[in-house]
Amino acid sequence: MSSRRDFIQKLSFGFGLTAISDLTFRPDNPPAFRPADKQLRVALMGLGGYANIVAKAMQDCKMATIAGIVSGTPSKIETWKQKYNIPDKNIYNYETVGELKNNPDIDLVYITTPNSLHHKHVLQIAAAGKNVLCEKPVADNAKQAREMIAACKKANVRFYIGYRLHFEPHTKEVIRMREAGEFGKIMHVNNYMGFKIGDPTQWRLKKALAGGGALMDVGVYSLNGARYATGEEPVWVTAQETKTDPVKFAEVDETILFQLGFPSGAIANCGCTYNFNNTERLYINGDKGFAELSPAFGYGPIKGRTHLGPLNQPVVMHQTLQMDGIADIILNNKPDPHVTGEEGLKDMIVIDAIYESIRKGGAKIFINK
Amino acid sequence: MSSRRDFIQKLSFGFGLTAISDLTFRPDNPPAFRPADKQLRVALMGLGGYANIVAKAMQDCKMATIAGIVSGTPSKIETWKQKYNIPDKNIYNYETVGELKNNPDIDLVYITTPNSLHHKHVLQIAAAGKNVLCEKPVADNAKQAREMIAACKKANVRFYIGYRLHFEPHTKEVIRMREAGEFGKIMHVNNYMGFKIGDPTQWRLKKALAGGGALMDVGVYSLNGARYATGEEPVWVTAQETKTDPVKFAEVDETILFQLGFPSGAIANCGCTYNFNNTERLYINGDKGFAELSPAFGYGPIKGRTHLGPLNQPVVMHQTLQMDGIADIILNNKPDPHVTGEEGLKDMIVIDAIYESIRKGGAKIFINK
Numbered sequence: 001m002s003s004r005r006d007f008i009q010k011l012s013f014g015f016g017l018t019a020i021s022d023l024t025f026r027p028d029n030p031p032a033f034r035p036a037d038k039q040l041r042v043a044l045m046g047l048g049g050y051a052n053i054v055a056k057a058m059q060d061c062k063m064a065t066i067a068g069i070v071s072g073t074p075s076k077i078e079t080w081k082q083k084y085n086i087p088d089k090n091i092y093n094y095e096t097v098g099e100l101k102n103n104p105d106i107d108l109v110y111i112t113t114p115n116s117l118h119h120k121h122v123l124q125i126a127a128a129g130k131n132v133l134c135e136k137p138v139a140d141n142a143k144q145a146r147e148m149i150a151a152c153k154k155a156n157v158r159f160y161i162g163y164r165l166h167f168e169p170h171t172k173e174v175i176r177m178r179e180a181g182e183f184g185k186i187m188h189v190n191n192y193m194g195f196k197i198g199d200p201t202q203w204r205l206k207k208a209l210a211g212g213g214a215l216m217d218v219g220v221y222s223l224n225g226a227r228y229a230t231g232e233e234p235v236w237v238t239a240q241e242t243k244t245d246p247v248k249f250a251e252v253d254e255t256i257l258f259q260l261g262f263p264s265g266a267i268a269n270c271g272c273t274y275n276f277n278n279t280e281r282l283y284i285n286g287d288k289g290f291a292e293l294s295p296a297f298g299y300g301p302i303k304g305r306t307h308l309g310p311l312n313q314p315v316v317m318h319q320t321l322q323m324d325g326i327a328d329i330i331l332n333n334k335p336d337p338h339v340t341g342e343e344g345l346k347d348m349i350v351i352d353a354i355y356e357s358i359r360k361g362g363a364k365i366f367i368n369k
Numbered sequence: 370m371s372s373r374r375d376f377i378q379k380l381s382f383g384f385g386l387t388a389i390s391d392l393t394f395r396p397d398n399p400p401a402f403r404p405a406d407k408q409l410r411v412a413l414m415g416l417g418g419y420a421n422i423v424a425k426a427m428q429d430c431k432m433a434t435i436a437g438i439v440s441g442t443p444s445k446i447e448t449w450k451q452k453y454n455i456p457d458k459n460i461y462n463y464e465t466v467g468e469l470k471n472n473p474d475i476d477l478v479y480i481t482t483p484n485s486l487h488h489k490h491v492l493q494i495a496a497a498g499k500n501v502l503c504e505k506p507v508a509d510n511a512k513q514a515r516e517m518i519a520a521c522k523k524a525n526v527r528f529y530i531g532y533r534l535h536f537e538p539h540t541k542e543v544i545r546m547r548e549a550g551e552f553g554k555i556m557h558v559n560n561y562m563g564f565k566i567g568d569p570t571q572w573r574l575k576k577a578l579a580g581g582g583a584l585m586d587v588g589v590y591s592l593n594g595a596r597y598a599t600g601e602e603p604v605w606v607t608a609q610e611t612k613t614d615p616v617k618f619a620e621v622d623e624t625i626l627f628q629l630g631f632p633s634g635a636i637a638n639c640g641c642t643y644n645f646n647n648t649e650r651l652y653i654n655g656d657k658g659f660a661e662l663s664p665a666f667g668y669g670p671i672k673g674r675t676h677l678g679p680l681n682q683p684v685v686m687h688q689t690l691q692m693d694g695i696a697d698i699i700l701n702n703k704p705d706p707h708v709t710g711e712e713g714l715k716d717m718i719v720i721d722a723i724y725e726s727i728r729k730g731g732a733k734i735f736i737n738k
Contacts, residue, residue: 187613187642187645188561188640188642188645190559190638190640192559196656238607238609238731240628240630242634242635242636244554244556255556255557255636257638259609259731261609261611264613265611265612267611267624267640269561269626269638269639269640271557273557276654276655278654285645285647285648286645287644289647290647307647362607362628362726362732362733363730363731363732364609
């Protein structure tokens with residue numbers, strides 16, 4: 001802990017009381033990190049489609065770099081090694097990944113493996129003493145999320161979730177306006193996210209790998225969006241399911257609607273699907289104004305408007321912004337914009353309640369904090 | 370019945386088999402009417418704010434005219450009499466309204482009294498042997514709606530509901546596209562309608578006059594819209610309520626969300642409110658395309674777009690189109706576009722189920738047809 005204390009003292013000296021105040025946003029036991037390094041050295045774990053998007057976006061990063069990879073597929077390792085100039089000493093497979101603990105040249109592992117493997121992999125990376133960025137959804141359920149948070153705390157590593165929209169300029173502006181009271185009292189939120197899924201053999205349709213269906217994978221956007229639209233945690237949840245293709249969606253949910261009641265009286269009407277397109281919208285309505293983002297949750301470009309007119313924030317690859325943002329949080333001790341493991345847990349608590357409401361025929365599930 | 374039979378024969382002669390086919394859309398026992406008249410002679414019953422809108426719109430009608438009034442307020446009678454040149458013999462109050470049965474110069478009474486009076490007033494007008502156009506919502510509940518339909522059948526008068534949007538060009542185009550399969554299989558509907566209600570002393574906030582709150586008065590647009598968006602009747606309903614101002618909304622509902630499941634698997638996520646603005650949208654999403662109307666349900670101008678681009682239908686006062694449309698149905702024996710009392714009953718069955726679901730904590734209510 002002495003190195004951390006030293007750093008806080010240095011930081012306080014340099015930045016004054018504002019920096020002290022920022023520290024209130026930090027996890028309880030942030031790990032030691034490297035003020036000498038200007039780049040966050042990232043290993044990508046799980047080299048599927050999304051890792052390719054992240055890697056491409058990271059070419060434009062100013063503060064984060066691809067330093068290592070973890071993959072079970074030798075051919076992928078060879079391709080990535082060449083493409084991103086990765087030294088052999090920073091290359092791991094799922095058997096050797098524990099050896100990361102002896103590698104001082106990796107600061108953080110970004111886990112983009114199939115959803116149901118997040119729990120196991122976060123525990124492995126925490127045990128290796130590395131900071132973790134885990135793709136959403138954080139886990140299969142709240143119990144797993146709690147175990148992941150506890151493991152990261154015990155290992156004294158940071159734990160973030162790939163909630164990239166918290167780094168996206170249109171979304172940030174809407175959150176800023178809401179926090180500034182520009183919409184007034186928030187009354188109604190209407191969010192939905194989905195798409196028609198293709199290949200029927202993919203892991204997203206397998207319960208054992210995906211944990212769930214549309215709700216887990218894309219409903220989490222509607223849900224996380226309802227939380228940043230209101231700035232509140234729901235106190236009750238109701239939900240309904242429909243399934244029009246019981247063959248394709250034999251193992252996972254196809255389309256789910258859910259509603260959230262918030263302490264202020266605000267109410268959210270949300271949905272998600274794996275079976276149709278043109279399903280991507282965030283709508284925040286307050287007693288003084290509104291914001292609509294549509295598309296709202298995909299890789300962009302995000303478009304939107306408010307009661308004041310169109311939103312014209314810069315269009316930048318979300319993953320570039322996210323990785324520079326995470327690097328800035330860690331390297332420069334900045335406050336995080338609601339992307340901690342605890343935020344992932346808050347979503348998982350609601351997801352558990354959504355599935356419970358569906359099992360109980362739409363019954364209102366009260367969430368005990 | 371002989372005059373009706375005569376007319377059908379004349380009509381068949383003039384229009385051929387198409388006209389015969391059209392007759393399949395008619396109520397079982399349509400009343401005798403007046404082919405000699407080119408104008409439908411309408412008496413307005415209940416001279417509140419909405420009657421003023423209707424009267425103004427009717428100045429542009431080609432087939433309908435204001436021929437009489439029914440009011441309990443002498444000062445209103447005097448104003449309307451002068452403004453619309455109404456002869457004394459066509460003026461009634463709530464005590465004398467039964468005498469309409471002796472007046473051959475009124476073809477139809479348009480009832481725009483407070484919602485909870487519709488049941489009583491439709492029964493009165495039916496007993497006087499006049500065709501009825503009743504403002505939505507048809508009644509307080511499905512039981513009342515059934516009694517109203519039965520009374521009109523027994524009296525051999527026609528019974529229509531003021532579902533003006535079925536005459537509105539943007540809405541008609543969306544319905545046409547849906548019926549033509551241009552959206553493909555309908556998967557998801559997202560409708561909401563509401564506004565921040567003003568004067569806290571108005572009848573809309575009194576249970577005894579309004580029957581209910583936002584759901585009755587404006588939620589019926591979301592609901593009717595979900596039915597014309599899908600062309601189906603829901604088989605299950607869930608609903609949730611929130612109340613942020615329990616003083617203003619002591620007697621009636623403030624904000625309600627509801628969800629509808631349809632036989633095809635389509636699902637609708639709907640809402641309504643009396644407590645915030647910027648709440649007016651119809652969204653139909655199919656597997657081949659979509660339509661969005663916003664504003665969708667108010668007095669216009671309705672605006673919208675589909676997957677093919679903007680909708681640019683003519684902007685005409687809805688009430689002008691509705692009154693000419695109702696006149697055309699009656700005078701020229703045209704098929705009605707889903708505005709009969711039976712359509713009102715279908716909405717009331719769902720409204721009953723919505724309130725039941727709320728009472729039961731969001732439980733799924735299955736609708737037995």
